[in-house]
Amino acid sequence: MNDVDARHDADFPLPASALDWNAVRLFLAVARAGSLTLAAGRTGLSQPTLGRRIDALEAQLGTTLFLRGRRGVVLTDAGADLLVRAEAMAAEADAFQRAATGRKTVPAGDVRITASRVVSTYLLPPILTALGQSDPQIHIDVVASDEVANLLRRDADIAVRMVRPTQPELIARKIGELRLGAFAAPSYVQAHGLPEPEAQSLLSHRLLGYDRSTLILDGLRAAGLQTTRDAFALRTDDQIVYAHLLASGAGIGFSPVALARRQGLIPVPLPVPIPPLPVWLVAHRDLRTNAAVRRVSDVIARGLTRALQSKEAAPEPR
């Protein structure tokens, strides 16, 4: 039986010019990056090598994929067509890698975690430190980003998110809620006092807001406060900068309760409480059998749950 199959295959040797699958991967990287130099950095290759690999692919396909300009490269029509195919191929490649990763039953190896910059900065470190001591053979990569990582594309293995993912390939565990409140630094309160728990009083203070994101504005409006982004005295989209502005007394701002308590900030009474954000721990279904991913998920879930629940908000550093 098997011999017959093998013989059948033998009748159809591979075409003389077999496609270089890695070249497709590099093509995809260049198309996504928009420049050879940037893509080279991301793929771990050098810019000359990457350029030559793309040259070779173009020569083999007989098509020009990129127009190389001084501001980077742009896809040709043919390249744009092929990009779709390359993306599909990459999706299968990711599935392959996940399938391989999912088979590992010893808790070891690399695990990539993505979380918002605030969570990564203030909540994850003590948890990961403890994890590093209990499971030293697991290596952790933290991708701190406020953009939503694409777990389907293997941007990361595990994600901490404030929204429930909708894709059926992803499995999500709700591990708690991020309670939010308005706070001010002691120095600010000393200088300006606290507002009364009514809308107009709050708006007359120096408020810290976001620049492009309308998260806070939406929240205020939902709470019945008619206002615009001009109401903010200071705006930034960088949540770390935001946290530091708040801590150094630049104004009244919004922050997770757990974080504000740890920084010694003073709660500001609000006319209506801010609804808490759910915290989800998300991983790809294919990885649920991977021991390392399971271990890291469990530790993060336990650690974050404790950090989010505790009245005394400081997670033990040890």
Added chain:
Amino acid sequence: MNDVDARHDADFPLPASALDWNAVRLFLAVARAGSLTLAAGRTGLSQPTLGRRIDALEAQLGTTLFLRGRRGVVLTDAGADLLVRAEAMAAEADAFQRAATGRKTVPAGDVRITASRVVSTYLLPPILTALGQSDPQIHIDVVASDEVANLLRRDADIAVRMVRPTQPELIARKIGELRLGAFAAPSYVQAHGLPEPEAQSLLSHRLLGYDRSTLILDGLRAAGLQTTRDAFALRTDDQIVYAHLLASGAGIGFSPVALARRQGLIPVPLPVPIPPLPVWLVAHRDLRTNAAVRRVSDVIARGLTRALQSKEAAPEPR
């Protein structure tokens, strides 16, 4: 807009250990071949290199994919799982290559044709010779095989088949019918005479049949002749051998009319005529825009149509 996308990407550099896509391709080749040596021959690599590439893939995935024995290699459970993923990836790779090939609008390049060994041997050569003179920049690969090539897997670009393909990705043109008849060489007729046009008379002659294939038997039964494979005096599954046996007077056999006439065989009267086989020219939908494939398709269609229709069965050699 585009800049934002690029920046978004920049937040998620590729994982440190990026999958070697070519290694997946080689893994697939080895799994299909069943041995490193055979797969090496097919992929154009040497056996040591292929072995090392598989080693490297196994090391990177942290999984053993093959058990290497003296009779070749066998997939482990993990390998069998991953084979499914690799096949899916290969399907996308083929789609990528077809998409690239389909964009070529100058009739040049490589075109792979598959046809049965008989068609490849007796019908295609004069057509392809003429094509080589009219379109010298097109290079033709002929895959002569009686197995059905898989156009979805890019075993070939164009196929000549006796059955209509069912997959919607394939486009098929019916280019004629292969009329079949019973024939005998003059030397055989001289020695044994011709049978009467009735069943029992035919069965008393020396008949040439197939070994594993039941094609002729099915045809005879459909024609009302109760018989088994023991009725054949000589059996072979190799159609070229079959044709030579027939031509050298080994017995009465079945052959395309066009071919038999060219070989000077004598028609044997049958109780009922054999229904003709339809001849389909098949190509992948993605390649319909490819100039070289179109050109070859057209030439083959015209040439085969003429060869199949003509009462005088010899296609002009020029």
Added chain:
DNA sequence: TCTACATCATTCATTTCTGAATGGTAGTGC
């Protein structure tokens, strides 16, 4: 049991691929 065979593993000279450094160029901001 012995021989023939096909397979995978190892070695080492060779080829190919790679990358740091450099050059050249167009767009950008002052």
Added chain:
DNA sequence: GCACTACCATTCAGAAATGAATGATGTAGA
């Protein structure tokens, strides 16, 4: 107008991958 920056192309020494030859070993058949 002019320096500056970011990018792609080229060069050449060095690193890595490759393959022919050879070795080792189990299987199949006489």
